[in-house]
Amino acid sequence: MTKISENVICVTCPKGCTLIVTRDGQTVIDVENGCKRGHAYAQQELVDPRRMVASSVRLKGGLHPLLPVYTSAPFPKPRISELLSVLRKVEVTTPVNLDQLILENVLDTGINIHASREMKEIVK
């Protein structure tokens, strides 16, 4: 058994606790500091790290050329650059509602992309 201890910043809530995680391979043995959610985060971070992603897609017919978007759930961290490549190719047309579905099941992850804000159509 090879025990390793390392600091992991929990990003589950704004408090951002520094967890001292002792692990053997991908199994967490002990977590110092933080709450129950932080301990679950430490285990998840070892086997399947994920992050909420906020980005933007191109927008046609609106006040701004870009529409801010977000993932419906934490996205697999190793695939975030792949996700950003997909988003760079997306263009939506106004009007757009807040939380409107922009992409469903992106990259077969079961995670959707939604609009972070409403964008009205600009009539010229």
Ligand code: SF4
């Ligand atoms: S350990 Fe708990 S309190 Fe600390 S950042 Fe994570 S969720 Fe928040």
